[in-house]
Amino acid sequence: MPKPGIYRKLVRQRYLLAMCLPFVAWVLVFSYTPLFGWIMAFKDYKPAIGILQSEWTGFRFFKEFLVDPRFYEIVRNTFVMGILNVVFGTACAILLALMLNEVRNKFFKRSIQTISYLPHFVSWVIVSNIFYTVLSTDGGVVNNLLLWVGLIDEPINWMAQGKLFWVIVTVGQVWKEAGWTAIIYFAAMTSIDKTLYEAGEVDGLGRIGKIRYITLPGIMPTIAILTVLNIGNLFNASGFDPSYLLGNNMTLTYSDNLAVYTYRYGLQMSRFSMSAALGIFNSVICLILLFSANKLSGKFIEGKAI
Amino acid sequence: MNNRIRRNKGDRVFDGINALLLLIVGVVTLYPFWNILVLSFNNALDTLRGGVYLWPRSFTLDNFKMIFDLPQLATAFGNSFLRTIIGSLLSVGSTAMLAYVISRRDFLFQKLLQRLFVITMYVSGGLIPIYFVIKGLGLLDNFLVYLIPMLLQPFYLLIARSYMDGLPASLQESAQIDGANDFIIFAKIIFPLSMPIIATILLFVAVDQWNAWFDTFIYTANEKLTTLQYELVKILSQSTASVRNDADLRSKLAGGTGVVSTPQSIRMAITIVATIPIVVVYPFVQKYFVHGMTLGAVKG
Numbered sequence: 001m002p003k004p005g006i007y008r009k010l011v012r013q014r015y016l017l018a019m020c021l022p023f024v025a026w027v028l029v030f031s032y033t034p035l036f037g038w039i040m041a042f043k044d045y046k047p048a049i050g051i052l053q054s055e056w057t058g059f060r061f062f063k064e065f066l067v068d069p070r071f072y073e074i075v076r077n078t079f080v081m082g083i084l085n086v087v088f089g090t091a092c093a094i095l096l097a098l099m100l101n102e103v104r105n106k107f108f109k110r111s112i113q114t115i116s117y118l119p120h121f122v123s124w125v126i127v128s129n130i131f132y133t134v135l136s137t138d139g140g141v142v143n144n145l146l147l148w149v150g151l152i153d154e155p156i157n158w159m160a161q162g163k164l165f166w167v168i169v170t171v172g173q174v175w176k177e178a179g180w181t182a183i184i185y186f187a188a189m190t191s192i193d194k195t196l197y198e199a200g201e202v203d204g205l206g207r208i209g210k211i212r213y214i215t216l217p218g219i220m221p222t223i224a225i226l227t228v229l230n231i232g233n234l235f236n237a238s239g240f241d242p243s244y245l246l247g248n249n250m251t252l253t254y255s256d257n258l259a260v261y262t263y264r265y266g267l268q269m270s271r272f273s274m275s276a277a278l279g280i281f282n283s284v285i286c287l288i289l290l291f292s293a294n295k296l297s298g299k300f301i302e303g304k305a306i
Numbered sequence: 307m308n309n310r311i312r313r314n315k316g317d318r319v320f321d322g323i324n325a326l327l328l329l330i331v332g333v334v335t336l337y338p339f340w341n342i343l344v345l346s347f348n349n350a351l352d353t354l355r356g357g358v359y360l361w362p363r364s365f366t367l368d369n370f371k372m373i374f375d376l377p378q379l380a381t382a383f384g385n386s387f388l389r390t391i392i393g394s395l396l397s398v399g400s401t402a403m404l405a406y407v408i409s410r411r412d413f414l415f416q417k418l419l420q421r422l423f424v425i426t427m428y429v430s431g432g433l434i435p436i437y438f439v440i441k442g443l444g445l446l447d448n449f450l451v452y453l454i455p456m457l458l459q460p461f462y463l464l465i466a467r468s469y470m471d472g473l474p475a476s477l478q479e480s481a482q483i484d485g486a487n488d489f490i491i492f493a494k495i496i497f498p499l500s501m502p503i504i505a506t507i508l509l510f511v512a513v514d515q516w517n518a519w520f521d522t523f524i525y526t527a528n529e530k531l532t533t534l535q536y537e538l539v540k541i542l543s544q545s546t547a548s549v550r551n552d553a554d555l556r557s558k559l560a561g562g563t564g565v566v567s568t569p570q571s572i573r574m575a576i577t578i579v580a581t582i583p584i585v586v587v588y589p590f591v592q593k594y595f596v597h598g599m600t601l602g603a604v605k606g
Contacts, residue, residue, distance in 0.1 A: 009414055015472025017486035020407040020419055023400060023458060027422055030455055033439050034431020093546075096331065103322050114589055118339075121584045123517030124534045129577045129589055130338045133345070141341055178337070183596055205445045207320045240520070245542065266434040266522055279432025290428055 017247035040276035043217045059119075061277040071261075078257040081238035092174045094223065098211060100182065101189045116179025124241035127176055131168065131246060135159060159246070165254040169242050184226065185219055192218035197260040226295070232293035233286050258282050313602045331483065334478055339581065346370070350571035351510050369575040374565040378529055380539060383579070386534040389452040393474060394512040399458055400581055401511075405466035406492045427460045447528045451521060455552075456514065462507045470496060470505035505594040541573050 010017070041061055043054040065071045096116065103109040119127065134141045135158040143155040158164055196214050205213060228239065240259040247255030258262070259280065266275030324574050340360075345353055349364035357363075373379045407413060423473075436455075446450040473496065481491050497504070519535035526532070567575075588595075 006414070008492070013413055013488070016407050016413050017415075019403050019489060019492070020415075023404045024419070024422065026457060027426060029435070029443070030439065031426040031431070034435035036430070037431050037435020037438055099324055099328055099331075102321070103328065104321070108325065108328075112328045114336050114592060117592070118585065118588070119335060121513050121588055123519065123535055123580055125517070125519055125538050125542070126577055126581055129538065129573060130342060131485065133574070134341060137355070139358070141337075141359055144357070160333050175335070187596075189410050207317060231518075245539065249451075262433050267437070272434050272438075275434040276432060279430075279434065282432065283429055287428065296584060 011148070020254060022077050037276060041280050043273060045273045045276070047272070055177070061228040061274050062281070065274065065278060067282070073253060074256055074258055074261045077243075077254060078235060078238055078259075080237070081166060081169055081257060082234045083163055084166060085173045085237045086227075086234060088174050089155055089181060090175055090176040090223070090227065090230065090280040094185050094219075096178055096218075097182040097185035098215065100186055101212075101215065102207065104157060104292070112177070117181065118179070119176040120180035123174075124176075124239075124245050127172055129240075131172060132159060135168075151178050159248060162251045162254040165251040166246065167223040169255070172246060175215055185222060188219040188222040228293045228297040232286075233298065235282065235287055308528065326380075341584075342574050342575075342577050342581075346574035350566055350568040353571055354568065357483055365565075369567050369571045370579075373572055373575050373579065378532055379518045379534075379576070381530060382534045385449075385452075385531060387448075388554075389518075389533070390512050390515040391551045393453045393456060393515040395509055396453055397459075397462075397511040397515075398508045400499055401462050401498060401507055403492060404458065405463050406470060406496050408463065409470040409487050410488075423458070423460045423463055437524065447531065449523045449531060452518070452533075453513070456511075456518070457520070458488055459514075461540060462510060465498065466503050466507060469500055470545045473499055502594050505591055506565065506597065508593045509588065509595055512587075516580075516583065535574065536578050537572070538580060541569060541576065544569065550604055559564070 016198050018107055037051075041056070043051065044057050044060075045054045093247045099112060100109055103112070133289060134228055135143070137143060137155040138220060140155070142158070143152070146152045147155065158168060192215065196218070197210055199208050202212050235258070236257075238257045240263065242258075243255050243257045244263070247260070259282075262275050262278045262282065265271045265278060328458040344358060344362050346359065346369055347365055347367070348358050349366045350369060352358070352364040404423075408416060408423075410416060413419070429438075440446060440451060440455065445454065475494055477499075478491055481495055486494070517535060519533060519539050522531065522533045522536040523539065
């Protein structure tokens with residue numbers, strides 16, 4: 001049944017329509033058109049003859065990467081670095097927020113907060129430069145400090161050890177983002193009812209006791225929501241920049257993640273179809289994680305997560 | 307916290323340890339920046355001897371002179387600056403306007419519109435398909451590639467919409483009764499009232515623009531379009547790829563002009579130039595973004 005009111009409403013809302021149309025066009029072009037590019041994963045795409053003329057290959061490229069042993073290394077790296085990032089990132093952020101929450105001196109608290117946000121705003125390019133500098137073998141401050149303390153006898157070439165890469169990239173993520181993530185936990189702490197603390201005091205709780213029985217339970221809903229969101233984002237958590245910029249020829253086995261691998265296939269080797277197939281694989285895994293996380297949130301959290 | 311809390315000895319020990327640990331966090335966060343700053347002002351050849359930590363041992367401005375003499379770095383700085391200013395103004399204006407339309411629950415296509423953007427948070431065409439779209443639009447080797455693809459981000463849209471949802475509806479209604487059209491309502495009422503969230507998003511997008519390097523890397527080949535972060539990436543990958551190359555570059559850099567520097571020290575100086583704008587700007591907008599961040603987390 002046609003609704004006579006709709007046309008009139010549309011005319012009345014023509015300004016709203018005009019205000020959003022350019023952006024609708026934008027999102028269709030930049031976010032939805034690329035989805036049609038997924039077709040090239042099922043074709044042997046040759047730019048010279050165009051996507052339509054290229055020969056169909058079915059799942060050939062998917063099969064090709066699924067039998068490549070390097071692919072499993074990449075998936076392992078992506079998951080491990082993602083999990084390390086989420087676990088240590090969350091734990092350190094909560095710890096930092098708890099510590100800040102216990103500080104009484106406003107100026108000191110404010111100063112530490114301001115300092116702790118700073119690395120969030122600088123790029124991974126800068127963070128990588130900083131890491132290469134402080135970890136350098138000739139005169140890097142970390143090596144010299146360890147030498148001075150006597151923990152090591154000769155400088156360690158940190159950036160050339162494949163096995164250390166996961167540690168370094170996790171330290172980098174925590175160093176860069178813990179202060180920023182702590183903002184949310186800290187905000188959740190400040191909204192805990194103050195009378196709870198007074199009651200806890202009457203019951204004889206000490207500082208640690210109050211953290212254990214009042215503060216932590218008070219921020220549990222926030223922790224749960226963010227954990228669900230993090231699980232949904234697990235596969236992307238390691239990111240392109242840290243792996244690409246901190247990694248080097250000597251750490252490839254441990255540093256390359258799916259984002260970097262997709263880039264290497266696509267733009268370094270110009271294997272467009274292969275790269276698109278990897279992109280689809282990535283999206284599918286992400287969607288699976290997202291839906292599982294949403295299911296989880298339905299079970300554990302009342303209300304909505306997203 | 308309140309003053310009535312009695313402070314016994316255990317309390318004071320707790321506070322002491324806590325403060326000490328936080329102090330360490332502060333030092334660990336700040337010192338690396340300081341280290342780079344000190345190195346950037348230290349004589350490059352002296353730096354090679356190592357042991358420069360707290361203060362320049364042999365103070366010089368040569369490293370900075372050097373980078374401002376390199377023509378591609380002046381271009382890079384200009385491009386980074388331009389894209390940050392133009393790009394963030396464009397983005398923040400667009401984000402605010404679209405967020406307003408999405409915040410209007412009576413709008414016929416409100417649900418559809420919101421979904422259209424939220425879905426893009428989770429599904430992406432991927433690197434290569436996006437590359438070909440950019441290529442097809444003729445944006446390769448074009449300054450516009452820094453502005454248009456980064457125009458909108460769904461997360462910023464959602465935090466802006468959340469903020470606008472919280473504004474009193476009566477203001478809009480009275481303006482509507484006075485016969486103002488929706489654009490006027492947005493421009494004259496909603497936009498000014500949303501300044502706190504607009505300042506936050508402006509900071510976020512400005513930082514995104516200033517820090518971006520990947521688009522320069524894959525979408526441009528023209529040296530005139532290079533950016534500061536990308537130059538830094540190039541120097542970083544040169545110095546990590548082959549340490550031996552350094553010797554060549556070193557002799558090249560030391561020769562002729564009397565200005566002495568090394569790739570390593572130049573790296574420090576560019577790092578400082580790329581970091582300073584952020585360090586200078588962000589403490590002033592801190593109160594806004596903390597608010598924006600918590601708002602986004604709760605309602606996003």
